[in-house]
Amino acid sequence: MVLIKFYVPSKLKEFLKGFAKENGMEMSELIRHALIYFHMAYLLGELKTPYDKLKKRFLETFDNAYKSRK
Numbered sequence: 001m002v003l004i005k006f007y008v009p010s011k012l013k014e015f016l017k018g019f020a021k022e023n024g025m026e027m028s029e030l031i032r033h034a035l036i037y038f039h040m041a042y043l044l045g046e047l048k049t050p051y052d053k054l055k056k057r058f059l060e061t062f063d064n065a066y067k068s069r070k
């Protein structure tokens with residue numbers, strides 16, 4: 001294996017760290033699985049929604065969910 005490094009905002013790092021811990025794995029294992037999953041889905045044509053549309057839908061959905069909790 002080789003080491004790959006990249007920068008993320010500290011809040012994202014803490015989220016990933018906590019999510020990994022809750023699921024009984026190290027953060028590197030979680031990210032490795034996410035990258036493998038993404039690559040398989042991409043190669044099989046399962047990711048048909050363009051990034052900009054997906055991001056817009058994601059933000060609208062979770063912004064509305066957040067507002068409804070207030």
